[in-house]
Amino acid sequence: MKQIEELYSQSADFKRYVDKYCNDYGYTTQEALEHALVREVAKEYHPSQKAMGNDYKQQIMEKFLKVE
Numbered sequence: 729m730k731q732i733e734e735l736y737s738q739s740a741d742f743k744r745y746v747d748k749y750c751n752d753y754g755y756t757t758q759e760a761l762e763h764a765l766v767r768e769v770a771k772e773y774h775p776s777q778k779a780m781g782n783d784y785k786q787q788i789m790e791k792f793l794k795v796e
Contacts (some may be wrong), residue, residue: 732761732770742773745792765792 735742736757750760760766772788 729761732767735770735773738763739773743769745769745773745789 736746737743746757746760746766748757748761749766750757755761755763769788769792
């Protein structure tokens with residue numbers, strides 16, 4: 729849990745995703761960080777992943793947030 733909280737505080741993109749998730753579904757940040765979906769998405773934002781370009785980030789946003 730500590731790792732996902734650190735990611736939330738350090739990654740603006742992941743924070744934006746979690747905040748939108750909370751806003752859309754009415755959860756607190758702490759509740760959202762415990763959800764399996766959010767934890768799965770966190771893997772995509774983790775700094776140990778390959779360097780992500782803007783195109784890759786857009787694909788993630790579209791996949792998980794249904795951004796149009």
